Amino acid sequence: MTAPALLALAHGSRDPRSAATVRALRDQVRALRRDLRVDAAFLELSRPGHAEAFGRLAADGVEEVVVVPMLLTQASHARVDVPSAVADAAARTGMRIQTTPVLGARRSFLDVLDVRLRTTLAESRVRELDALVLAAAGSTDHVANAGVQRVARAWGARHRLPVLTAFASATPPSTGEAVRQFRADGRRHIAVGSFFLAPGFLPDRAAELALEAGAVAVSQPLGADVEVARTVLQRYAVGAVDLVPLPT
Numbered sequence: 001m002t003a004p005a006l007l008a009l010a011h012g013s014r015d016p017r018s019a020a021t022v023r024a025l026r027d028q029v030r031a032l033r034r035d036l037r038v039d040a041a042f043l044e045l046s047r048p049g050h051a052e053a054f055g056r057l058a059a060d061g062v063e064e065v066v067v068v069p070m071l072l073t074q075a076s077h078a079r080v081d082v083p084s085a086v087a088d089a090a091a092r093t094g095m096r097i098q099t100t101p102v103l104g105a106r107r108s109f110l111d112v113l114d115v116r117l118r119t120t121l122a123e124s125r126v127r128e129l130d131a132l133v134l135a136a137a138g139s140t141d142h143v144a145n146a147g148v149q150r151v152a153r154a155w156g157a158r159h160r161l162p163v164l165t166a167f168a169s170a171t172p173p174s175t176g177e178a179v180r181q182f183r184a185d186g187r188r189h190i191a192v193g194s195f196f197l198a199p200g201f202l203p204d205r206a207a208e209l210a211l212e213a214g215a216v217a218v219s220q221p222l223g224a225d226v227e228v229a230r231t232v233l234q235r236y237a238v239g240a241v242d243l244v245p246l247p248t
Contacts, residue, residue: 004064004098004243005037005057006236009050009085011070011077012042013200019046021198022070024224029232036236037062040070043081054089054097064096065089066239068232071102072109072197073147075139078102098243100235103228105136105147105195107154112227113193114158116219121191124217128189131162131182133215135175135206136195138167145171148195155193166192166210168202175218176209189216196221197228 010022026040041053069082134152149165156163166178192210196203207218
């Protein structure tokens with residue numbers, strides 16, 4: 001029995017670095033599971049688009065697909081855009097398609113965040129920190145934001161430092177506001193961790209505002225890390241099981 005294909009479905013961006021990061025993650029997943037067909041597609045702005053990717057899978061005779069949304073929160077893209085794309089593809093192609101939960105605001109990603117931040121601190125020759133800011137995309141969905149805030153609290157506890165969560169869109173505070181709040185409290189060595197999957201306009205803007213406000217360092221996004229690739233496969237494994245028909 002052929003295993004279902006895995007389609008990593010990301011949002012997409014006008015910034016080519018974003019699509020390049022998703023493709024690099026796809027390649028890492030392929031390296032971890034050489035027996036699987038692993039493709040990447042985008043909801044908008046980047047290619048291949050979701051309709052093109054699903055059409056290609058169907059043309060190649062694929063009958064079952066597990067879609068892993070390459071998103072860190074259960075915000076509107078996950079609740080609206082992904083289900084719409086999947087429903088359209090299922091209707092057009094007749095393939096059986098199972099959508100997994102998003103990658104999520106996972107505490108295991110804190111290890112990746114730490115690696116990214118240590119690299120930036122070393123490059124900036126920063127040796128002392130007295131506060132942290134976790135920067136994320138932000139959403140009008142309070143539940144999605146709360147998930148990021150839980151990760152931020154865990155990150156602060158890990159390093160025994162005060163931490164604030166900041167958002168690049170939809171809801172305050174911005175990274176600049178969070179950094180200025182810490183500086184008003186007398187803290188001067190504030191680093192920002194970028195809790196974004198890939199580079200793009202929002203992480204760039206978050207970094208710019210943080211540095212303008214006095215942050216000593218801002219990390220790169222999580223990017224194509226093996227921990228993220230393993231999470232993709234964990235999501236896939238559960239979705240593939242859900243495609244197995246139950247005995248009657």
